[in-house]
Amino acid sequence: MANCRDPWLPWVTVRHEYIGQRAYQVPHSAAVRDIKQLIYEESDLPVIEQQLVHNGKVLDDKVQIGTLVPMGSLEVCMTLEGRGLKGGGKIIDYWKQFWDESILTFHIGVHNPLV
16 A cells, blocks of 8 residues: 555655654545554654654544545544653654664765755
8 A cells, every 4th residue: 555656646644753753645535544644654653652643633543634634635634642642651762762773874884964
């Protein structure tokens, strides 16, 4: 689902403080739960621990992406929140380590004029 690359399918951009930004191109009929599954496949963060927030509201897993796409656009932006991602613990320590290693790799491997 994430590798569709169809100009008519919406992009879902998910942002998080530690894991950064992820973008997925999905069918209009895809549900929030499908996005959570894609996040899980990349991060091992359990679907049940994830909350996706759009326009200040936590989204129900059954909400279809097509209902969130603004008129005239093919992009929906969300923020990832979760019980394991707030307040510390093993998961947050894992993401901090992952984030620090990713930034280090990025800085060493690629010149980024924005940093």
